[in-house]
Every structure is written in C-alpha cells, then in structure tokens.
Amino acid sequence: MLSSRPIRLAFSSLTAAVVAVGVLAAPAAQAKPVPADPVGVVTDRLARQLAGEFAADARNLFPATADRAVNLARAPETSPLGRAVRAANRTVLAAKGLPQNGASLLTVRLADPGMVPALRRGVAPLVASSPSDDTGVSVTAYDRAANRVLLSPDRVPDRPVYLVEVDTGAAVTMGMAVMRTTLSERGQATQPRAAAGYWATQVTSIRLDDDMEPWHKGKAEIFAIAAGFGQDGKVKVDTVEMPYLDHDGTTYYPGQLLVHFSSYKYNLADLVLMEEDGGTNYRELALALSQALLTIVDGGVYIPLVSAILNAIPDSWWVDDPDYVDSWYTLSTATSGTLRGAAANGTISVRPYWVQPL
Template sequence: MRFPRILLAGVIASVVLSSCTNSEDLNPQLENSLLDLNQQVDKKQVAFDLIDLMKNQSFKTNTLHLLEHQEPSVAMSKVLSESKASVEKMKSYQELLKKTTYLESVSSEEAPDKIEILELWMMNSKKSKDFSNILFSFAPEGDESTWSVIEAYNMNKEVVYLDVNKAPNQPVIVIETNGFETLKREVELMNEYLRDAGVQNSRFQKVEKDLSYQSSKSSGLETTKLDKIRLNDDEEPWISGAAEVYAITSGIKDSDNSPEIKVIPMYYLDHDGRDYYPNQILLFWDDYQYQAANIQLFEKDDNVNYKDLVSTIVNGVFQIIGTVSTQPWVNVLGQVAGAIIQAMPNQWYTNNDDYVDSFYTIEKNKSYSNYYGARGNAKVNLSPFFVASN
C-alpha cells in the first residue's frame, strides 16, 4: 500500500517513457516514429498492447516470473527485452516499443518537463498461482479523493470495475508511468539543476561513484547514516502501489550563509507501517560549514513538474540569502528548510498532501534513537559514520 499522499514530494509528474532496449536495438522506422516527448502516455492502449503480448505463452511466462520477483516494479524495457526473440514480429510489441523511449542519457537541457517511464508491478495479495483470470489496470487520472472505481481489463479486453480501497482477490498487472524508474531519473535531473544553480557542490557525484574520495578535510568522510526508519500507517488506494519517497537535505556551506541542498532517493521505503533498516548515508559533513543540517522527506507527486519544483526551491532560497548574511547561521538553517517547504504546492497542505516529515537541526557526531520528525509521521534512528579512505 502506498503512503498516503502524506508522503513524498512531488518532484515529478512526467511524459517520457523508459528505455526499451538500447537505442541501437531500434530499427530506423521505429526510431523515426517514437512518441513525441511531450505526448502523454495512453495507458489504456498500453494495457491492450500488453494483453495481446500476454497471449504469447513464452511472453506471459517470462513476464509473470519477472513480476513475481519485482522489487518494487519492473521496467517495461526489461519486460520487452526479456521476450524479444519470441514476440518481436508481433504488432503489439512494435507498438509498445514505440511507447518506450530511452531517456537515461538525455541531458538536462533536452529533458522534457514531464517524465513518464513505463513499468509494471503486480497486485497479488492472495499470492495466487492461478493467472487464468489475470486483470490489467492503471491508476485513474486526477485527485485520488475523486476516484469511484478502478477500471481494469481481462484477457478479452472486457472492462471490469474494481473497488478503490479494497484490493481484489485475483492478480492484477498494473501499468505505471510515474513510479520507481521515473523517480530515479528525476532525482538525477533535480540534483543536476541544483548544481547548475549553485546550491549543490560536485562532491556528491564523486561520492556516489567512489566512497574512497579524498576529502579536503580528512582522510575519509564524516557522515550521518540512517539506520532505521518507519512511517505511520495511512489508507491509500491499492492501485497507487508502493510509495516513491525521497529526502531533501539542506545545510549552510560557507561563512556567507549560502545553502547546500541535495535530493536523495529512498527507493526501499515503499510501504507504511513497516520498519526499514537501510544503512543509508544521508548527510556528508564536509559539505557544510557548520555541524548541523536538515533532513526533509517527501513523496513523489505525479501532478508536480520536477523542473518547476526545483526552480521554486532555488528561487525561494535565494530570496532569503540577501537578508541572512549577517544572521546567526543556525537561524538561516531553519529558514532554508522553511523555504523548501514553502516551495511545495499548496495542495500538499490539505488532506491530500505529499509532505512526509522534517528533521531539523540534526547534529554531527550525535546519535538519534526512535526520533520523531516535527510532524510525527516518521521515526528514525540516525548515527555518525566515518567512511575511511582506502
């Protein structure tokens, strides 16, 4: 069950579809007929194409195997490539191929305002092994509070209406365009835009690639690690699937009180009411001038433009910079976190918001056990962690 819309920052909605196979695998005719990057995906047509493919026993067997072992979903590109040999001549395969655009190498200048990467996951609450009556579905458009039924289709492409809040007894393959794969790409682009705006240094890229990166201050990295996290229970329509949660960290990086901001994905954090033990580094203390920083959690909102969100955050932070250079740094630290919150869409502060929680003024070299955020929606264990160089 997905975290309510109380969970994660809407950095994202989107319209581009994930890599199908490498671009060199696409024949010239298909390359010329790929979807316009600004054209929204027709999920119903994708469902029908997928149903046609599932009539091929080899494709069906491979796809069900992938979905039964999903974590948390499977990119459509992988589903197609796994069964290419047996279905590549089928028209439905060609249609899905055209709907699967390779975006991983798209630069920030070329990236569309919205990114939609096709992926699949399976609702199978009863762990059924009988897939003879399997259904195909997707989340309705619009606000979740307005949903009355979930539209699904059987293998004959006949419509079946499902309950919004009660998961069905039979297996359902769900088509997703704003899930795990989209979050990965959007986080990469958000951090790139933050670096371009001057509110994130390049050390983050180096640390991602090589934790033995030599710090200018020591022979290793002083960090704070997330050892455990739990989010409160909240009811969400089952069709929404797993949550896509990310953290925004912020601190003061120099004596001029300039901010340092990063977006860190939390791919494992997909369900509420459950303890997770990620052992994930969230704060890199060499990034900050002072020994305190903020951690704020959000859930990706499918209706929010990730470019606009980053732009609003940056503009909001820079609006306060001119007035804070002479203030105590600890005051500025709180104002930066406040600017990030204020950048979020107004609807996040209604019953359908995607703001999860904030942990303000987390200190270096301090451990936190069963520590609640300001909102009381998230509880964490944090500990200092030194990463020695090789």
C-alpha cells in the same frame, strides 16, 4: 505507496470543506478542474490497449506471479505494441523531466499474490494502471473487450488484475541525477570538501507509519532532500536515494549517511523525505527548489529551511498525491538519538559519523 498527509494537505482539505459549505452561492463556472496527470493518462491508455487491441501480443509479457514486474520494453520493437510502448515511454520521460535517452520505465505486474490461484484456474484478468491519486473513489480497469470495470481502491479484487505502472526505483535514480545537475548549474548543489574529513549524520534505523495504503500500490520509493547554508551564504541542497524503504510499518537499519556537513557553513541542516509516486517531475522540482531557495539570505544565523522546501513544491503535487513524507528540522553535527518527524509520520534514530579523509 505511502499515504502520509502533511499539514498543508490538511489545510487544503479544510479549505475545500469551507468552499463546499457555500457551494450553492458560488457559480459552478468558477470551479477549476484538476489538471490531468500526464503519466496517469499514458499508463491508463496503455492498460486499455494491453487489455484490448494488443492482448494477443502482450500475453507473454504478463507475469504468472506477483513477485516481479516485467518491463514492457520487452515487446518486439517493430511490433505495434512495441511502438506504442516506446512512444508512451518517451511521453513519460518528458512528463517526469527525465532525459529522453533514459531507461524504459513502463512495467506490468500482477497486483496481489492472492490473485495467482484464480489466474491458474483460467479466470480472465483485467488490466489497469496504478493511479497516483490515493484518494480516488475507484480504480479503472479494462476487460478483454477494453470495457471499463471500476474497482474499489480499498478491497483487493477477487479477479486477477495486472497493473501498468512506472518503475519508480529507476525513476528515482535518474531523477536524483537530474536534480543534482540542475541545482549544480545554479550553484546550489552541495560540494563536499573531504580533504580533512568531515562530520555526517548517520541513520541507524528508520520507520515510516502504516497509513492503510491501497492494494494497487507497490513498494514505496523514498528519497531525501537535505539543505543548509553553503560557505557563500547560499542555500545548498543534496539529494539522497533511500531504496531500502519499501514499506511503511517496517523498521529498517540502513546505517546510511543522509546529511553531509562538509558543504555547509553552519553545523546545522534540515532534512525532508519525499516519495516518488510515478508522476514526479524531477526537473520541475529542482527548478522550483532553486527559485525558492535563492530568495533566502544568510543573515549570520541558521534559518530552518523545511518550510521553504515544502512551499517550493508545485501546488499540483498537493492536490491528490502525498509526495511529502516527513521532515526533521535543524539536525546538527552532534544530533544523536531517536527523533520523531515534524509530520509525525516517521521516526529515525541517528548518530554523528566522522567521515575519514582518503
């Protein structure tokens, strides 16, 4: 998972510091607890169960290497473990705003390849859930007696650790469909007019900075939100998966079309990159975007939309989790070259691309 911090998070940190200075003068009762992450609650409970009461049933589900994750839906459907996994998956789908008939999202993986030798020596593994909070002071794991074991988030443990987490790749795919449907119902999804061909922005290379992500995070799952004004003067939104962007600090050469200008009134659009962190609620995000963008009126000249998109993101997303990655303002049909993101966390090289009609 990426660990970028947008300006809004910096402002939140500054505010927190100011409050902390005056903590003695403020009544403790006024402090508001951070709401629990429902996905994190589910995966933590399942990790405790896999380590303790379901340990025998779960033994065949734990991978022997760190190169793959195992979907927990492989547990027999009628077994206590299978019933617990399916109930947990329904809760996760609901918390993420995904349809209840969606794919099973809960997986388990070995946290790091360096843990394999200890595992082969018979060292008893711990089981933990992968927290979405990158700023946490510890990672909670469980031993065979289901006792809590606190691990440092900054150092890979010597003892093998299995991580229960959400299949973020599958979640992004389903989430993009939910967002497109939700925005379409409100007339805010892009509607390509490709009969005569159109211009698009092609990303020839992209690199996201390395921000020392913790050991308990796996590959990043990035998606893009492109926005511009439609022919009716309303803001139109398109969402795009970027499944190849697995790691920061690596340059990728996708040749992907990220902005399609066929739906836009002007030859300008904005681009925001977001990260699926396991707790992302796609329907909530789509509804928040829809409500915020409906208030923006086309005044006959293009208005940048990045700030409106970021302001629409639910406040809870900014408390702990860096879901925002970076953004690029006013890309045009003629934009070409290497561009640094507004948050200085990403660099993309782009060029105009003419999409031929069929």
